Amino acid sequence: MTAAVLAAALATGGWLVAHGARDHAPPPQPSRAEAFPAPGEPLLAPGRGERLVPPLPAAPPTRVRIPAIQVDAPLMPLGLLPDRTLAGPPEGDKNLAGWYAGGTPPGSAGTAVVAGHVDTDSGPAVFYNLGALKKGHEVEVARADGRTAVFVIDAIEVYARADFPSAKVYGASRRAEIRLITCGGGFSQEAGAYLGNVVVYAHLAGVRRPPQIAQRAGPGG
Template identity: 60%
Template sequence: MGTTPRSPGGQGVIALFTAGAMCTGLWLIGHGAQAQGPPPQPSADQGFGARPPGSRPSAAPAPPPPPLPASRPLRVRVPSVGVDAPLMRLGLDERGSLATPPEEDRNLAGWYENGNTPGTTGTSLIAGHVDTRSGPAVFYNLGSLKKNHTVEVARADGRTAVFSVDAVEVYGGDAFPDKKVYGRAARPELRLITCGGGFNKARQEYLGNVVVFAHLAAVKREPAPRRGTG
């Protein structure tokens, strides 16, 4: 996409990595996508400052839970789009941009381990492929998320951080708002990011990114595993 990755600028602020393997269109639109269709893109109604047509003012939201202590995230679940995937650690590659999950596993996402863990104060990031060479991947349907949908992150401490979606936006590669997406936050916030914004067949790459913005809205305990009866 012509965007040069940059090195991380500190806790909760990571490199813009959209020029890497995340957005190269490994499953080419017009080849395997004829039956499935291109990945959905968010409408303007789901962006910040927009109110979907016909919506009514909602009641005051419940007070958010206090921030959680750091704990390794294990899985990401997005019930409304059928996502239930394990999480791997993501660091930086040799260019100083965020590494990506391996292409061989279509149902795998990654969290930036040098940033905030989901549920702690600040901005945490989970990234995933939109497609791989073999078909749609974990975040293929991310663009169909809507405000107030939930994202769950199961953690190693047995707690699940439940995030409420504030907005879903799409950005072109030349207009990616680094500070808005990666900047520090005073409350626990989450970003889900994948490729989108249309597809350039000639260059075989996506033109931008879909970003989901969410904040911590609830915490629940994972059910304890059942013990055998002998």
């Protein structure tokens, strides 16, 4: 699926803005200091002195880990609903996230999308603390090929539902990038739903390989 079609299909985060908060403290929201310096900043470019890590061959992800907020969750493939919005993980498992299987696998060249609930009827869920992350924190994605793709966070932003920047969030990238998405932006008791989304932007900064792969693989393998 092309970036343009993906952006249209996932225009507002779909299910992510349809589920409401429950009887617990509101999830943390990212501060302005964790956003991009300018609201209209384009897709990410390698920073000065940044070590470029070659993208990996495609392989399905199996698990996402975010040490800074104690996330360690399995990943399931997600597709699109009939209305072309992103299907979500079932709410019965609070420690479950999903990746958009019709797009880029995490670690490969392009923009991978990983989504998780902020809460469910029974309390906080897997991405409840996503808004507490900081620039420079790491996101680890274990893959079916045995490699672990290590991403470094570039920014965390929160968007109102009506102003969700689809092209910026889902747009194409030459390097390996990932977006983590959950509900945020405040909660409407009247509507019973969150008003927007929290989005984490990160780029591939390292790869960990099992010993047998590391022995036979070169720097880009």
